[in-house]
Amino acid sequence: MKVFFGLIFCFIALTAQPTSAVAKKPLRILLITGGCCHNYSLQTQKLKDGLAALAEAEWTVVNEGGNGTEAMLSFYDNPKWSEGYDVVVHNECFADTKSPEYMRKITKTHYAGVPAVVIHCAMHTYRAAEIDDWREFLGVTSRRHDHQSNYPVKKTDVNHPAIKDMPDNWITPKDELYIIEKLWPNARALATSVSEEDGTTHPVIWTNKYGKARVFGTSYGHSDETFADSVFINMVSKGILWSAGRLKNKRN
Template structure:
């Protein structure tokens, strides 16, 4: 079962309306400045229905945005998104948010349908288990797109976040004392050449610092990524939503 829907958030007499599974078209509200965003989600291990709502509503508070959400692939690790069968799947969007978790999907032709669209110039925001998606694949296209290679994570904890690029547009003015809600620290085995680390957290197991936020240039596309985003509490955290919002604004050059 899958759901494909567009969300427009409308404030009427103090009532916030968020509608899923039904497209609401409000042409008068859309302007040339409105960002057309596609959220791809689904797979194992996370409460993606809640995360999708928290992410779309949270970012929409700071950015004029029209969301299309595609939630497919079931709850396992081998899902595929039917949307990618359309060679023009990304062309109508200004940015794609990847928040999916399909570690054991390894079809190279399928993966290239995704990465080639981004390489051509469609910006992206990649969240948490997107970094472990297509982990079983032998080709590196997806990992090069992400900007990092990660295959495992440390235990859940409340991790302090150290900003290492305070003058970067994403991090300038960002909170300097952020400690995450309970979340997983992903072990980053490789930082790709076109990626720049913005923030790190320290492993409680061995003391090593790992990238938790970064930017990447993949072909013509800007990519912002964070490995945080496992728990519902993280998506309830306004600091985390602010990080995603900043990353999206940078990705679409706003």
């Protein structure tokens, strides 16, 4: 009997961890970045710095596709490419890659429940594709953008935990307004901007549910100035925490 209770005690001692220790476990982030048209080394550093102000994180950065518009990363050949990560941040720009088999290595992993944050040119990545899987994963369909300008951002879901602390009248540094042709049924706009060219309104921050995965997206993030903007980087950082279920208010 003594041995039995001794074993029970050991079991409890080994399995009971203080809640605070669990809460402080660093967030494990996989960042997919690179490709055309943007300063990814600066953007990566700003993302790390921004999140560090809010939470402890361990980043793994995959930047293997060069700086062109087409790439197929061998990284995704491993069917368990996302294993060990709490959230995947997509900040890549490969518009001319269009292989369905390649894209589905990525989307099927997210569909199974791996959370994601999608930034700027991720929306034009795989733009040449004939299948919609990537667009459904993003939550938006976009194929072009308006000129660079300083765009006012209007919050449309003021209570969402990822943006509730964001100023109401934020104006972007010089950035591109992505034209959103379609907001997918499981996506919800959190903020919008208006085209200076034709007056149409477009989601610029949104959430999406793709299979079991939470997705947080923003179409801004073109310029170095945007990534140096504390409002932008704080919004993206909160989006990372929200998608991974690390914000206190876990509203969908």
